[in-house]
Amino acid sequence: MSLAVVYSRAQDGIAAPLVACEVHLSGGLPGTSIVGLPETAVKEARDRVRAAILNAQMDYPRRKITVNLAPADLPKDGGRFDLPIALGILAANGGIAREALRDCEFIGELALSGELRAVRGVLPAVLQATRRGRRMIVPKGNGAEAALVGDADVRVAGSLLEVCAHLAGRAPLASAEPARETAVHADAAFPDLTDVRGQPHARRALEIVAAGMHNLLLIGPPGTGKTMLASRLPGILPPLEEREALELAAVRSVVGYDSDLLDWKRRAFRAPHHTASAVALVGGGSVPRPGEISLAHHGVLFLDELPEFDRHVLEVLREPLESGRIAISRAARQAEFPARFQLVAAMNPCPCGYAGDPGGRCHCTPEAIARYRGRISGPLLDRIDIKLDMPRVPHAQLRESATGESSAVVCARVVAARQRQIARAGKPNAWLGNRELERDCALDSASQTLLDRAVERLGLSARAYHRVLRVARTLADLAGSERLTAEQVSEAIQYQRFTS
Ligand SMILES: Nc1ncnc2c1ncn2[C@@H]1O[C@H](COP(=O)(O)OP(=O)(O)OP(=O)(O)O)[C@@H](O)[C@H]1O
Ligand SMILES: [Mg+2]
Ligand SMILES: [Zn+2]
Known part of the structure; x- marks a missing residue:
C-alpha cells in the first residue's frame, strides 16, 4: 500500500490544532495535487518539496501523488507543511519506515536546496504537542523558542537529509537548546522610579494601578514626565508567571520568527504611535496576525497623545478591554488572540497643552478644550479606573537629588497587595464584576454617605460608582486591610474627575 501519514500542526490564533498529512501514490499521470483547504503558500509547497527531494539526491516518485491535509475545514497557510509533506511522499514511496513517523510531529519550510527554514508560530505547536506527549522536529532557526517549553522533546534539523538520517537511526538530531543570553536579558531592568523627581501623586497612582491592574489616564502639560512615568510601570508589576510568559511568547512566535525571545520573562511594554492603524493595534490581515494589544498581553499598552489616535482605532479597544x-x-x-493588557494613556489638557499651567500661556477656548477631550469616547473612559492630573514640577525640584523610593521597594508592596486580591477573588481588582464588587467592597455607613454625596455632587455614573469601589478595594489591599475606610473611598473619588 503506498499510503503514508505524517503529523503536523496548523495555526489558529495561538492554538495549534493537529493536522494529518496523508500522502497517497497511485497509477495515472505523474503529478502532485494538494487538497484540504490549502492557501497559496501551501499550494506552492508542491514545487518546493519536489525540488528539495531531488536536490537531496533522493527519488521523487514518478506517479500520481495526492496530498490531503486533514481536517479539511481547517485553514492552512505558510510553508510549515513542506517538511511533513516531503516526508510523507518519501515514506509512501518506501524511502522512510512508517513506524519512525508515528509518535512524532514535523514543522518546517523547505528551501529548494533541501535546507529547512524557520517558520512562524512554532512555539504554540510545541506547547500543544508536548501536552499530548508527542515529540517534534522543527527547523534549527526555531530551536530557541521551542526550548522555552520546559519538558518538551524537540529536535532541531538543518535540512531534509538530516531529518531522514535521524528517522533511519543513522544520525540522531540534537535537542532544541535555549538561546544562551536568556538570563542576562531576563534581568535587564526597566527604567527605575528613583529617576522621577517630585510628583508624589503620580507615583502613588502608578503604584495603585500596578497593584490592582487598573487602567490609567495621565493628563498634563508637555514635559511633566507622563511618558517617563508610564515606562516605569512594568518595572513595578509583579514578576511574570511562567504560564503567562509562555502565553505572551506564543503570541510573539505567531507574529514573527525573527524574535529570539531572549526577554520572554519580562512584562511587555508596547507604545504604538498615534498614527497606528486599527489592524496594527488590534490585529488582522488576510491571515490573521496579532496586533499591539496582544503583544502587550499581561503587560502594558501605552497610548501617548491619546486624542491624536483615530477615534475608530480607539473604539476597537473596547472589546478587548472588557474581555481580555x-x-x-x-x-x-x-481567529482569537489573548489581549489581557493594562492600558496607560497620556494626554495634554487642551489643544495647546498648557491649560491650567500657572504661566497663563493657554488661550484655548472652553469649546476647543471640550472638543479636544470629546475625542476620547465615553465607553473608553469608562474602562479607565484612574484619571490623574499631572502638574509641572518646579524647575528647582528637577535639579534636586533623587529621594523617591526605588522600583524594587514599590514592587514589593504591589506584589503583597496583588496576592491578597488573588487569594480573595482569584483575579486583580480591575477585573472584578459588579457582583464581586458588592461582595468584596462592603462600605460602612460613613463611607457610604461619602460616596452617595460624591455621586450627587460630581454626577458620577453607575460605572464611575463601580470604579470608585474597585480603586478603593486596591487602596485597602495596599494598606493590608480587608475593610474599606472612608479615607480610601475619598481618595478613589479623587481619581474620577475628568470632564469631557
Ligand atoms: N518629575 C520628573 N522628574 C525627573 N525628570 C523629569 C520629570 N518630569 C519631566 N522630566 C524630564 O523631562 C523629560 C520629558 O518628560 P516626558 O517626556 O516624560 O514628559 P511628557 O509629560 O510625556 O511630555 P509630553 O506631553 O510632551 O509628551 C524627561 O525625559 C525627563 O528628563
Ligand atoms: Mg510624552
Ligand atoms: Zn491650551
Whole structure:
C-alpha cells in the first residue's frame, strides 16, 4: 500500500490544532495535487518539496501523488507543511519506515536546496504537542523558542537529509537548546522610579494601578514626565508567571520568527504611535496576525497623545478591554488572540497643552478644550479606573537629588497587595464584576454617605460608582486591610474627575 501519514500542526490564533498529512501514490499521470483547504503558500509547497527531494539526491516518485491535509475545514497557510509533506511522499514511496513517523510531529519550510527554514508560530505547536506527549522536529532557526517549553522533546534539523538520517537511526538530531543570553536579558531592568523627581501623586497612582491592574489616564502639560512615568510601570508589576510568559511568547512566535525571545520573562511594554492603524493595534490581515494589544498581553499598552489616535482605532479597544481577548474576523476566517493588557494613556489638557499651567500661556477656548477631550469616547473612559492630573514640577525640584523610593521597594508592596486580591477573588481588582464588587467592597455607613454625596455632587455614573469601589478595594489591599475606610473611598473619588 503506498499510503503514508505524517503529523503536523496548523495555526489558529495561538492554538495549534493537529493536522494529518496523508500522502497517497497511485497509477495515472505523474503529478502532485494538494487538497484540504490549502492557501497559496501551501499550494506552492508542491514545487518546493519536489525540488528539495531531488536536490537531496533522493527519488521523487514518478506517479500520481495526492496530498490531503486533514481536517479539511481547517485553514492552512505558510510553508510549515513542506517538511511533513516531503516526508510523507518519501515514506509512501518506501524511502522512510512508517513506524519512525508515528509518535512524532514535523514543522518546517523547505528551501529548494533541501535546507529547512524557520517558520512562524512554532512555539504554540510545541506547547500543544508536548501536552499530548508527542515529540517534534522543527527547523534549527526555531530551536530557541521551542526550548522555552520546559519538558518538551524537540529536535532541531538543518535540512531534509538530516531529518531522514535521524528517522533511519543513522544520525540522531540534537535537542532544541535555549538561546544562551536568556538570563542576562531576563534581568535587564526597566527604567527605575528613583529617576522621577517630585510628583508624589503620580507615583502613588502608578503604584495603585500596578497593584490592582487598573487602567490609567495621565493628563498634563508637555514635559511633566507622563511618558517617563508610564515606562516605569512594568518595572513595578509583579514578576511574570511562567504560564503567562509562555502565553505572551506564543503570541510573539505567531507574529514573527525573527524574535529570539531572549526577554520572554519580562512584562511587555508596547507604545504604538498615534498614527497606528486599527489592524496594527488590534490585529488582522488576510491571515490573521496579532496586533499591539496582544503583544502587550499581561503587560502594558501605552497610548501617548491619546486624542491624536483615530477615534475608530480607539473604539476597537473596547472589546478587548472588557474581555481580555480579541476576535478577528476576515472573510471566512476567524481567529482569537489573548489581549489581557493594562492600558496607560497620556494626554495634554487642551489643544495647546498648557491649560491650567500657572504661566497663563493657554488661550484655548472652553469649546476647543471640550472638543479636544470629546475625542476620547465615553465607553473608553469608562474602562479607565484612574484619571490623574499631572502638574509641572518646579524647575528647582528637577535639579534636586533623587529621594523617591526605588522600583524594587514599590514592587514589593504591589506584589503583597496583588496576592491578597488573588487569594480573595482569584483575579486583580480591575477585573472584578459588579457582583464581586458588592461582595468584596462592603462600605460602612460613613463611607457610604461619602460616596452617595460624591455621586450627587460630581454626577458620577453607575460605572464611575463601580470604579470608585474597585480603586478603593486596591487602596485597602495596599494598606493590608480587608475593610474599606472612608479615607480610601475619598481618595478613589479623587481619581474620577475628568470632564469631557
Ligand atoms: N518629575 C520628573 N522628574 C525627573 N525628570 C523629569 C520629570 N518630569 C519631566 N522630566 C524630564 O523631562 C523629560 C520629558 O518628560 P516626558 O517626556 O516624560 O514628559 P511628557 O509629560 O510625556 O511630555 P509630553 O506631553 O510632551 O509628551 C524627561 O525625559 C525627563 O528628563
Ligand atoms: Mg510624552
Ligand atoms: Zn491650551
